[in-house]
Amino acid sequence: MIVRYQTSQGTDIFGMAVPNIRTDTEWDLGPTWCYLVPGQKTTLIDTGRFGNYDVLKTLLESVGKELTDIDRIIITHSHEDHDGNLPEILSASQAELWAHPVYRPMIAYHPQIEDNALHPELPGSCRLCPLTEKVYRNCLSYHQKRSTLSVDYDITDNHAMPEDNLRFLFTPGHSPDAVCIILEDEALFTGDTILPDITPHPSLAYSFEVNRQILPEEYRQENKIYGLKAYIASLNKITRLESQPFAATFPGHRLFYNGQFNIIHSSYDRAREIIQFHIDRCRDILKVMGNRPIEEEAIARQYFPPSQLTGSGVFMAIEEVRTHTEFMEECGDIIRSGDKGQIVQHTGSNEFLPALEAYLH
16 A cells, blocks of 8 residues: 655655564554655655565555665664665665664674673674574574665754754664654654554663663663663653644554554644553553562463464563563562562552653643
């Protein structure tokens, strides 16, 4: 599917749905939406899931564009369904690659730095990946090609480019290198930071300890880019944008799903809804936990429906629980035990509530 939007200044935006098929779980995001913005410097935002080079090429041709027409590619974050096909598209287009500085260590290999990584032999974005077999079966070639790329332009927070009517926001939390893009103070491209219909998956705060040494120096001292806390802060940043409400918000997934459009009419309201969702999820996890010590996997298996616990879904469910228990542990509401810290217990306090609700005031 292709969707066309025209801004009040006459700029075309073409949304292109690129397949994002996961066969081993029902955690279905739907297609990845990549966006083409023709102009004096034609821009492609994200390149979809790897293995779809020909699909994206055909979608571009259907709107009268060739790969060689692309002048720059902006990557919203270093996940396989957003920067897949990137090496092939960069080679064919000779476009510039724009990304946040944290993107570089995410795509690079750092085998000499272990720091309790599950897989120090994998690139920065996958050092805690529990799905080794899947990585080596499906993703290895993608990772190897991606690691050879050079970023031409570093995106920084709140950087404005008046000549291109662009502004950038650094919005880590779902991914440590996530960015949002504002075009003409009218259109907001959110990647996976804000999605309609579903709530994005926060990263693990623990990833900071594993990846601290591979990060750019300015991000090594204090964790502000991983975990639920970082993600909520990024959502709060979006609620404070002066251009609200945006006439159009373009997410990385679910723009069209199950036969209907899922329009984000207000990024302000949607960001607050997601913050409230995570407050409620913390409450729900505490209810499942009760007053007893319990493993996070047991919480996940009680909390999520069986259909979402098949294949890699069980790892995603456990990680989703842990992103919340980590935050409540930091607030003093949970203590952790077990040889791998996998057992959690409620201390009786609920300090997570004022900590998160402060973002809604």
